Amino acid sequence: xxxxxxxxxxxxxxxxxxxxxxxxxxxxxxxxxxxxxxxxxxxxxxxxxxxxxxxxxxxxxxxxxxxxxxxxxxxxxxxxxxxxxxxxxxxxxxxxxxxxxxxxxxxxxxxxxxxxxxxxxxxxxxxxxxxxxxxxxxxxxxxxxxxxxxxxxxxxxxxxxxxxxxxxxxxxxxxxxxxxxxxxxxxxxxxxxxxxxxxxxxxxxxxxxxxxxxxxxxx
Numbered sequence: 155x156x157x158x159x160x161x162x163x164x165x166x167x168x169x170x171x172x173x174x175x176x177x178x179x180x181x182x183x184x185x186x187x188x189x190x191x192x193x194x195x196x197x198x199x200x201x202x203x204x205x206x207x208x209x210x211x212x213x214x215x216x217x218x219x220x221x222x223x224x225x226x227x228x229x230x231x232x233x234x235x236x237x238x239x240x241x242x243x244x245x246x247x248x249x250x251x252x253x254x255x256x257x258x259x260x261x262x263x264x265x266x267x268x269x270x271x272x273x274x275x276x277x278x279x280x281x282x283x284x285x286x287x288x289x290x291x292x293x294x295x296x297x298x299x300x301x302x303x304x305x306x307x308x309x310x311x312x313x314x315x316x317x318x319x320x321x322x323x324x325x326x327x328x329x330x331x332x333x334x335x336x337x338x339x340x341x342x343x344x345x346x347x348x349x350x351x352x353x354x355x356x357x358x359x360x361x362x363x364x365x366x367x368x369x370x371x372x373x
Contacts, residue, residue, distance in 0.1 A: 155225040155236070157183045159215040184220035199241055256288055303354045306331055329364040338366045 160170035160179045172180050191202045201224055209218040226239045313330040329337070335353060338345045345366070348356060357366040 155223040155230070156210065156212050156217050157181075157221050157223050159213060159217060159221070163215045163217075184218075187220065305350060305354070308332065331359060331366075334359075334365050342368075344368075 158164070158170060158172075158179070160173050160183060161177060164170050164173065164177075169177070170179075172183070174180050185201075185203055187205050188200050188203045192200050194200050203219040203222070206219065209216045211217075223236075223238055224240045225237060229237050229239065308330065313328065313333060315328075332350065335345075335350055338353075338357070345353070345357070353366060355369075357368055360367050
């Protein structure tokens with residue numbers, strides 16, 4: 155569980171992935187000497203790193219306690235893997251955990267062809283598709299998939315108007331979701347008890363008729 159070597163100790167012509175353009179380590183190795191573990195204002199601990207004169211050889215470089223990655227010996231033996239363990243005790247820990255559990259995947263598809271480029275969206279989706287751990291758990295346990303329903307908002311009489319070639323613009327603009335919500339509140343007493351953001355839970359949007367229709371079974 156030794157980091158690097160990177161920075162000034164990295165091999166010539168072979169920079170470490172953790173180094174930035176200036177040749178410095180992005181995760182701040184080697185760390186400073188520290189006699190006792192103490193809390194940093196940003197919520198992360200400054201682990202004890204005593205200058206006891208001990209060092210090990212890694213890739214031909216001598217590394218001391220400043221290069222040790224925080225770890226748990228039990229987890230290292232159990233999983234036989236590189237596992238970085240640190241304690242975060244502030245409210246930032248919620249953001250940190252949420253980011254790592256629910257972070258998405260990285261996918262990129264490149265195609266080089268002579269002449270015009272024909273992009274096959276279906277094939278690109280199949281080739282670059284990735285099911286993460288969160289999505290896999292939802293499918294295994296047959297949970298209901300989360301649905302994102304977009305509720306547009308606009309100023310009065312600022313909804314989109316339809317223009318057709320050879321014809322004048324419609325005198326009466328189409329109903330938008332928000333104007334249809336006002337009309338629903340006028341005619342449906344039950345809808346008056348709901349906020350605009352709560353409407354999709356009890357009503358569905360009828361695209362053809364441009365109005366809200368009460369659900370047969372609420373979510």
